Amino acid sequence: MYKVLLVDDEYMILEGLKYILPWQELGFDIVQTAKSAKEALAYLSQHPIDLLITDITMPEMSGIELVENAQQQGHRFFTIILSGYQEFEYVKKGIALGVKNYLVKPVDKEELKTTLLQIRQELDEQAAWQKQQKIFQETAVLRWVHDEMNEAEFHTLQNQVAQRVTGPFTPLVAQGSFENLQKIQNYFDARRQMLSITSHISENSYLLIYEGSHRQLLLDIHHLEEKLTSTSWQLIIGETVTEWETLYTSYEKIKQIQSLQEFYPDLLPVKNILKVEMSAKEEELPFLSFNKALMIGDMATIRQELDQVFDELLKIQARPEHVRTVSFLLFIDLYRYAPVLTPEDYERIVAKIRKSETILELRRLFDQILEVIKEQPQNKRYSDTIQKVVSIIHKQSGEDLSLKTIAEELHLSVVYLGQLFKKETDLSFNQYLNQVRIKKAQEMLLETQQTINEISEAVGYNNTNYFSKMFKKLNGLTPKEFRDIYEKGYEGI
Structure with a gap:
């Protein structure tokens, strides 16, 4: 009516x-x-x-x-x-x-x-028309948080919302009763936070990309708490990022928290509001920086990032369950980047994390994991099919390569192969291909005197500007900065 x-x-x-x-x-x-x-x-x-x-x-x-x-x-x-x-x-x-x-x-x-x-x-x-526009916008937001959106598509999304979005960005997922999710949606709508997924509210889930400072978000959530009834709701808040391209890494942490809730609930405190950084104060732990350190691949850089995380936990006197949660999230990142670790390794290391009592004990565990990764350079985790895909990517990454061409070569359905690849690697085909290309670019930056343009073309990028953006997105450094920092000393993981 x-x-x-x-x-x-x-x-x-x-x-x-x-x-x-x-x-x-x-x-x-x-x-x-x-x-x-x-x-x-x-x-x-x-x-x-x-x-x-x-x-x-x-x-x-x-x-x-x-x-x-x-x-x-x-x-x-x-x-x-x-x-x-x-x-x-x-x-x-x-x-x-x-x-x-x-x-x-x-x-x-x-x-x-x-x-x-x-x-x-x-x-x-x-x-x-408005319903259709909302579907388009929600589809775009989903593609954004799953790292499937390019720059032109992001600008299109900006034009779809009422105001131009510039960040910072914080993903948050609300879970709970339909009534409370409606209240949460209405609360953020009233604050002109329009980058949301409302179509899943009937399935007891609501996703929002909050635009604004981390401090303002926490103030808004404090006021929101007063409007919600009972305990039939929960908010999981990701890390705040300043660049839209890196939002997916923060959203991944939310998904990991949800996985913890399902399989290892003892690693999480029972709270209405769970912040990914898991600290008692408002300092953010550098999960994003740790991801970039893993992509850089230098052992000293990775250890330095780990030291910063655990030093911060010591500084804020984090409770043991918080330390174990943070350790689990860090390990998930390591596990994804290191296919030499097997499911058996995964279960063994998670068991150690759950039993650990001190920050020092957990910090030493990560040194042990790094040594295991370094000593076993061959992939051990993937099925034969995905190993074939990975081998093709490594051999032909400098060419015009697509999931479709590989699926045809292996006589498999593109959709099936894409789903299987995502399931086993926890990355989309394009994400994995970009990582392989950027790793090869790192090697060329350190081992040759070729220019950035030459390296960009050699690893499969026709556009040097796009190559430089992708390189910085994954490493947190420009190609030139990477060469300047690591050409005198680099110990690969």
Whole structure:
């Protein structure tokens, strides 16, 4: 039902309009009547409507002034003007304000009905268009958090939302009852946080990419807590990132927290709000930096990042369960980057993390894991099919390579191969291909004197600017910075 507000200073006119037509059969619901423009504006300040039907001549403020004021305050609706006489100046002003029709009193029943049917058709078309736009936007947000979006597509997403989004960005996932998820959605919508996935609310999940500072997000969440009922809800908050390209790494941590909840609930505190950094204070732990250190692949750099994480845990006097949770999240990153580790290694190391009691014990465990990775350079974890794909990628990464061409070569379905590849590597085909290309670029930067342009072309990128962006996205350094820092000393993991 589309919402209608009736405004007239004559009581009998208002009552007559209520019964002149079967409003609900026509798709409309009269949600409010008002005897003055001020009364109508007060209602509009709290409630959206789809159609305003107002008298033109009223005390203090005319119907035209009512529409003008409402539009200036940001309200959008269709309008029908009623008048006791035909006045050209009023008609002209009404046209300028987008008034749908100007009806002379006494209102002709059939003329009003015809106008309402026209408005309903336009409202239906608007609703369908808005629904389609929301689907496009939600699809784009999902592709963004899964690292499947390029720069042009991100700019398209920016243009779809009400305001230009520039960051910082923090992903958060809400889980809970339908009622609480609706409240969470309405709360963030009111704060113009529009980068969300609302279509899964009926499945008890809501995803939001919060735009703004980490501090402001925590303030908003503090106020949000007061509006939610019982304990049938939970928020998992990712790390705040400044560059849209790295958002996926923060979202991955949320998925890892959800995996922990399912398989190792003892590693997590029972709280309504779980922050990925898991610290008692507001300092953020550098999971993003650790991911980049792993991609750089230098043993000293990786150990330095680990030292920073565990030093921070010591500094804030983190509780043992928090330390174990952080350790698990760090290990998941190592496991994904090191296919030499087997499922048996995974279970053994997770068991050690769960039994560990001190920060020092866990820090030493990571040194042991790094040594295991370094001593076993061959992939051991992938199935024969995925190992074949990996071998093709490494041999042909400098060529124009796609999942489709490999699937055809292996006589497999593209969809099946893509799903299997993602399941075993925890990366999409394009993510894996980019990592292989960037690793080869690292080798060439350290072992040759070739220019950035030459290396870019050699590893499979036709566009040097895109190559440099991808290199910095994965390493946190430009190709030149990487060469300058590591050409004098690099110990590969």
